[in-house]
Amino acid sequence: MVSVIATLRHHTDEVSCCAFSPSLLATSSGDKTLRVYSAADFSELPFSPLSGHGYGVHCCRFSSCGGFLLSCSTDGSVIVWSSGTGEVTAVLQHPGRSPLRVCALAPDSSLLLAGACDGTVALWDFSSKTLRRCSAASEASVVACCFSPCGQMFVTGCTHGDLKLWDTDISLLHALRDAHDLGVTCCSFAPQFKIGDDGCCVEFRLASCGQDSQLKIWIVSQREGAGRELLPKKKKPFDSEQLSAGGTAASRQEGGELLTKSLFGSETLGALLYTLKQHDRYVTAVALSPTMPWIATGSMDKTVNVWRIERDGVSRTEAESRQTACHGRNLPGHSRLLVADWSEEDVQTWLCEEGLQELVSIFKANNIDGAELSQLDKETASELGIESVGLRGRLLRKIEALKAEQSGSEAPDEFLCPITRELMKDPVIAADGYSYERESIESWIRGKNKTSPMTNLPLQTTLLTPNRSLKTAITRWKSSQ
Structure with missing residues (x-):
């Protein structure tokens, strides 16, 4: 129909x-x-x-x-x-x-x-x-x-x-x-x-x-x-x-x-x-x-x-429900505000957008707004009671990426792995035609029954081809920063 x-x-x-x-x-x-x-x-x-x-x-x-x-x-x-x-x-x-x-x-x-x-x-x-x-x-x-x-x-x-x-x-x-x-x-x-x-x-x-x-x-x-x-x-x-x-x-x-x-x-x-x-x-x-x-x-x-x-x-x-995480980095409502101007609600919305929902209650209890978010570091995260090292590291990486984005020095979108949204180190091309970080797409294939993260369609093959031109472009961009 x-x-x-x-x-x-x-x-x-x-x-x-x-x-x-x-x-x-x-x-x-x-x-x-x-x-x-x-x-x-x-x-x-x-x-x-x-x-x-x-x-x-x-x-x-x-x-x-x-x-x-x-x-x-x-x-x-x-x-x-x-x-x-x-x-x-x-x-x-x-x-x-x-x-x-x-x-x-x-x-x-x-x-x-x-x-x-x-x-x-x-x-x-x-x-x-x-x-x-x-x-x-x-x-x-x-x-x-x-x-x-x-x-x-x-x-x-x-x-x-x-x-x-x-x-x-x-x-x-x-x-x-x-x-x-x-x-x-x-x-x-x-x-x-x-x-x-x-x-x-x-x-x-x-x-x-x-x-x-x-x-x-x-x-x-x-x-x-x-x-x-x-x-x-x-x-x-x-x-x-x-x-x-x-x-x-x-x-x-x-x-x-x-x-x-x-x-x-x-x-x-x-x-x-x-x-x-x-x-x-x-x-x-x-x-x-x-x-x-x-x-x-x-x-x-x-x-x-x-x-x-x-x-x-x-x-x-x-x-x-099949939409992938690759929707760009713009957030409704607060996307055009500087991080320092975010309200507590904006911060909590951002946590949900970035897949950090388990931290919402901690940030809400401590009244963390945009100004405090931008100043948050490893020690502060520990003081907030975020005990998981992996979760703490993921939060800090998200904050650094957010600040880099708003300062105009964020990596071009095509340099980011569509799965993790992080700068790729070893980009490879999958059978769906998209480029991913090798470790991320290999993990995806093992756990997602060989479907494309971008289209949700079955991958015709699990063969991954090194994307040397993209890796060179990323290296050149990093050296210019």
Whole structure:
């Protein structure tokens, strides 16, 4: 069963893109703005709309943990926004000032990619915001791009219909001519990947769609010591559908209808699940929430609809309980106050937010407010009667992280392990495409029946791949502090 739970009517031009983070929904439009909504009740945030582009915005994307929002525009720029405040943290200009049609961020947020109308792709180091390379990728406009779950490859699609696979040095690995006769419109990797029985072959699934009204599923196969290739998963492509940027839903761009499909990891691959009829004009954007049973759809009718999905007996309440801890570090009510200005109630709320509920009664009995919290040290914690060394250490680390956050020296969100929210020392990539601290994800796998901490879906393999580029970025950031 699918039902509309919200209709957003704030844009004054057609909606071009929708994107979910674990706690937010962002939309972009030809009206030059982005709108940001709470994913709790779909109320627009106080700092929305975001107005920084000089022309229409074509694409918006969140970083993996939702700390940053990216947008690209006909004005030739990518703007990086803080998801918590709406402030501009960086403006990256295409070297040739060519209009940008699409952007993507690597799963570990180490690289930022943008595709341009002149056929080039620009690749930036995201942590330093420096341009690594700008290279020709096509003779036509690059209108689609996505990174592989491992972050070591990316795919581009152009208006001539070609799909191309590249490494992160923008060296061509494989080219598939005329993948879609009338041009590619978007592409997306499945977050999981498969390890061959012999342990030497890695397979990724890629979905692409185009103006030929076809959706196609491809296998990107890489064997150790060999090259990569794109192979069709199905000989007969699905007809009359358009893949969303999220890679798990599809939309038919005719009559305002939306068709959703289960694309990856399903025995009934490509089976029609729902036909949704709500928009008055063509559906132009689709996004699937990573934590909730919600789909957002944007249209040329200038509206965004949010749909709730109930399938296989899973209700909204049950799905909500599956949300992960990766919701950013903003706290309702007191998040914009300095720690020293927090009331006793704010401190107690913060303890609950950080998973320290057992300390609430101690702090309440001792009337600990924000000023006292900021001064709390090991000796004071002992005097309060916190006997557990582990609990005391965890509290002090949380306090230091909180003070670092408010002083502006907090580590970038992508450097923090999604499980512990602590700076990673040995980051690894799991089968869900996310990076974790090795010790934390290994412990999670042992105790959580091999499910992803970020998506709650089964991990296809427990193989962990060292994320050397992220480890280097963290080391570089630490040396600059």
